Amino acid sequence: MRDLVRITGLPRETIHFYLTQGLLPKPLKTGRNTAVYGHEHLDRLQRIKDLQERHFLPLRAIKAVLEEGAGGGFSEEQEAMLRRVRASQAPSRSPTTSGAVALAGIVPSRVSRADLEALKRLGFIDVKGRGREATVSVEDARILECWAAIGSLFRPGEERITPDVLGTYDDAMASLVDREARLLTRQYANLSGERAAELIEESDPVVTKLLAALRRKKIAALLEGVIPART
Secondary structure, eight states: OHHHHHHHOOOHHHHHHHHHTTSSOOOEEOSSSOEEOOHHHHHHHHHHHHHHHTTOOOHHHHHHHHHTTOTTOOOHHHHHHHHHHHHHSOGGGOTTTOOEEEGGGTTTTTSOHHHHHHHHHTTSOOOBSOGGGOEEEHHHHHHHHHHHHHHHTSOTTSOOOOGGGHHHHHHHHHHHHHHHHHHHHHHTTTSOHHHHHHHHHHHHHHHHHHHHHHHHHHHHHHHHHHSOOOO
């Protein structure tokens, strides 16, 4: 463990958390409080860091990628394309440079503190700072606003859904984005980073509408399959 901490720069607590979440294989126990870690643990930790820092994937998405056997990652050409897009991306669209939103304007007036802690624990949002100085990114603020809007749909006395339900959407989106990135980095291989970033930006509202339409169609098909329409 000491060597893993030294080489990766990750805190011991973080590595233990990855173990509890199933992101790392179990080490070989050599005693009550001792264990041996191998190169597979180091490789997996470096892979996790790469997916977090270079592709902005949350832990749920990383686990899905690792479990699907996509450990090989992107090809050199695809990574080059992604680097060009990232370098050309407007600052307002980058998760690492987007503006900060004061958390006090959302919690606890619209989102309960309990739900906030659950969303943090599950890896859906990241809070910077504490108390009145706490902030979230613009995208995380949108997630909180959507969660508040979902909560407002329920009437008094009705059992509300819990934040862990969002894992279904998060897992599906992680898989979608990963597959989309692999497809489009091949499709856009000959484009400049500026043009690829422009296409991604301009297609965003259209794709959002498309996903909503596809979801409604799938729901309708599901309902018809369970309860066939009467003739």
